[in-house]
Amino acid sequence: MNYDDFLELVKKRRSFRRFKSDPVPKEILEKVLEAARHSPSAGNSQPWEFVVVQDVATKKSITQSITSGYKKIRKADPTMYWAVAVQPHLSTAPVLIIVCGDRRLQETYPVHLPGEVLLRQSLAISIYTLQLAAASFGLATAWATMQTELREVQIRKLLGIPDVYTVDHIVPLGYPDEEKEKSDKALRPVRERASFRRELAEIVHYEHYDMGKFRSDEKIKEFIWSKTVTRIPRIK
Amino acid sequence: MNYDDFLELVKKRRSFRRFKSDPVPKEILEKVLEAARHSPSAGNSQPWEFVVVQDVATKKSITQSITSGYKKIRKADPTMYWAVAVQPHLSTAPVLIIVCGDRRLQETYPVHLPGEVLLRQSLAISIYTLQLAAASFGLATAWATMQTELREVQIRKLLGIPDVYTVDHIVPLGYPDEEKEKSDKALRPVRERASFRRELAEIVHYEHYDMGKFRSDEKIKEFIWSKTVTRIPRIK
Numbered sequence: 405m406n407y408d409d410f411l412e413l414v415k416k417r418r419s420f421r422r423f424k425s426d427p428v429p430k431e432i433l434e435k436v437l438e439a440a441r442h443s444p445s446a447g448n449s450q451p452w453e454f455v456v457v458q459d460v461a462t463k464k465s466i467t468q469s470i471t472s473g474y475k476k477i478r479k480a481d482p483t484m485y486w487a488v489a490v491q492p493h494l495s496t497a498p499v500l501i502i503v504c505g506d507r508r509l510q511e512t513y514p515v516h517l518p519g520e521v522l523l524r525q526s527l528a529i530s531i532y533t534l535q536l537a538a539a540s541f542g543l544a545t546a547w548a549t550m551q552t553e554l555r556e557v558q559i560r561k562l563l564g565i566p567d568v569y570t571v572d573h574i575v576p577l578g579y580p581d582e583e584k585e586k587s588d589k590a591l592r593p594v595r596e597r598a599s600f601r602r603e604l605a606e607i608v609h610y611e612h613y614d615m616g617k618f619r620s621d622e623k624i625k626e627f628i629w630s631k632t633v634t635r636i637p638r639i640k
Numbered sequence: 641m642n643y644d645d646f647l648e649l650v651k652k653r654r655s656f657r658r659f660k661s662d663p664v665p666k667e668i669l670e671k672v673l674e675a676a677r678h679s680p681s682a683g684n685s686q687p688w689e690f691v692v693v694q695d696v697a698t699k700k701s702i703t704q705s706i707t708s709g710y711k712k713i714r715k716a717d718p719t720m721y722w723a724v725a726v727q728p729h730l731s732t733a734p735v736l737i738i739v740c741g742d743r744r745l746q747e748t749y750p751v752h753l754p755g756e757v758l759l760r761q762s763l764a765i766s767i768y769t770l771q772l773a774a775a776s777f778g779l780a781t782a783w784a785t786m787q788t789e790l791r792e793v794q795i796r797k798l799l800g801i802p803d804v805y806t807v808d809h810i811v812p813l814g815y816p817d818e819e820k821e822k823s824d825k826a827l828r829p830v831r832e833r834a835s836f837r838r839e840l841a842e843i844v845h846y847e848h849y850d851m852g853k854f855r856s857d858e859k860i861k862e863f864i865w866s867k868t869v870t871r872i873p874r875i876k
Contacts (some may be wrong), residue, residue, distance in 0.1 A: 405641070405645035405646060405648055405649040405652075405776055406776055407671055407773060407776040407777060408647060408674075409641035410641060410675065410772060410773060411671075411674070411678065411773070412641055413641040413646060414675060415677070417680070418680070419680070430641065434840070435643060435647075437840060437844055438647070438840060439643075439646065439647050439650060441837050441838070441840055441843065442650045442651055442837055443650070444653070444654070444655070444768070444771075446783075446785075447724075447868045447869055447870035447871075448833060448834055448836065448867065448868050448869045448870075449864075449868055450837060450838055450843075452843060453843045453844075453849075453853075454843060455845045455846075455847075455848065455849055456844060456846050457847055457848075459847055460807075462847060462848075468659065471719050476668045476745060477750070477752050479750065480751060480752060481750055481751040484750050484751070487760065488683075504849075506855075506860070507858065508860045509860065509863075509864065511860075511861075511864055512864050512868045512871060513715055513719040513870065514713070514720050515716060515720075516713050516716060516717065516788055517785055517787055520757075521756075521757070521760050521787060521846065522785070522787075524733055524757050524760065524761055525760055525762075525763075525764035526764075527763055528749065528761035528762075528764050529764055529765065529768050532680070532765050532769075532857055533650060533768075535680075536646060536729075537643060537646060537647070540641055540643040540646050541643060547680075547682075549753055549758070551753055551754055551757060551758075552752060552756070554657050563848045563849050564848045564849045564851070565849040566712050566849065566851075566854060596789060598684055600684065601677050601678055601686060602677070602686055604670070604673060604677055606675060607677060607686075607688060607689045607690060608673055608689075608690050608692060608785055609689065609690065609691045610691075610692050610694075611691075611692070611693055611694070611695055611698060612691065612693075612698075612799045612800045613689075613691055613740075613800045613801040613802070615800070615802075617689075618802060619742075621744065621750050623746075624742070624744045624745065624747075627745075628685075628745065628747055628748050631684065632683045632684050632685055632747050632748045633683055633684045634683035634684075634749065634750065634766070635683075635747075635748060638813075640761060
């Protein structure tokens with residue numbers, strides 16, 4: 405695999421928020437999971453397990469349980485651009501992949517390092533591998549972040565997942581409905597901002613940190629409100 | 641980019657612990673960083689910055705500062721298989737990439753989620769993209785985990801990195817010295833274990849968690865001591 409093809413795949417992968425109802429063929433689903441299986445992990449601990457849900461009723465229950473707490477969460481974070489959230493649309497994806505991590509495998513890691521971080525980083529990498537593999541088939545994915553005690557308990561209960569597992573993300577998988585995404589006005593600024601990346605010269609320092617590239621708190625605030633997909637000013 | 645080529649790249653990438661002294665051409669180094677730049681991140685926050693160190697004296701100072709605390713750390717974790725550690729060999733790689741994350745960008749993330757986790761997961765993904773791009777050129781990389789207050793403070797001081805940054809990992813980059821790696825007996829079990837992955841049937845559950853696949857604490861312990869690269873019994 406050459407570099408140019410890989411970079412093209414990295415650029416092609418993005419988060420999709422609307423899915424067609426077309427099913428994902430079983431052999432493609434398995435190939436996507438197979439790629440995730442070969443991910444690297446801290447100490448080669450392989451903490452990941454994947455619960456694949458395609459049953460319509462179960463998908464609905466998952467979505468409902470997550471979004472039931474939304475009113476309270478939205479109130480607590482009024483400047484968040486909630487249109488970006490994948491969670492309310494999870495049940496429309498033909499496949500949901502619930503990514504769990506076995507906390508007991510933290511015993512693999514050197515005791516002086518934060519085991520929780522290494523576990524979560526390993527899980528994120530397996531999700532990214534899965535997403536790149538999906539993109540190679542023209543499939544759409546997204547990151548639905550769990551990572552709250554409330555959400556994790558609910559998902560574990562719904563799917564019979566033992567307590568030793570953390571529920572890190574749910575990854576919806578399906579064919580992208582780009583028309584539907586385009587027709588949603590609230591998603592327009594998200595789409596526009598999603599492909600933006602800071603220039604290489606701004607993020608690379610040679611031999612030591614270059615203070616000429618340091619961003620003031622003001623600049624950071626400006627960046628967050630003009631470039632990220634979660635903080636977008638409302639047009640009145 | 642097709643799936644088979646991508647999977648081949650995923651399998652080809654592994655952590656290398658011995659490097660040839662041959663320099664990495666500047667245009668390849670920049671391509672590797674360019675790939676990392678296009679990684680996804682929570683909220684598109686792009687928290688990553690990379691300090692690229694090639695100066696021999698600076699590489700030595702970094703390595704010395706990290707390994708100076710080794711005696712104490714090794715004593716605190718006597719069952720860790722320390723031969724796997726990349727840190728003592730960092731100065732032999734032609735390039736060190738210090739991966740920093742700007743903590744202020746956590747304001748991008750929804751307040752109900754753990755910002756530190758999302759930041760660290762975003763950084764891990766950028767490192768993985770960088771490593772896959774490096775592998776596409778036949779280059780070797782590894783993960784040297786920082787993530788302790790002591791190490792982070794030392795690295796920040798050495799390279800003039802402001803306090804707002806976390807130092808997540810150092811990634812050595814260079815051409816692999818496979819002969820040297822093979823001749824190191826202590827690395828043999830690491831090499832043998834590094835490519836092992838659990839079977840797909842063991843890690844995938846359909847519709848709900850399958851308790852038939854649950855591993856007892858005993859089985860987890862057995863797995864850690866027979867399959868991971870950090871816990872390897874000493875042969876007497």
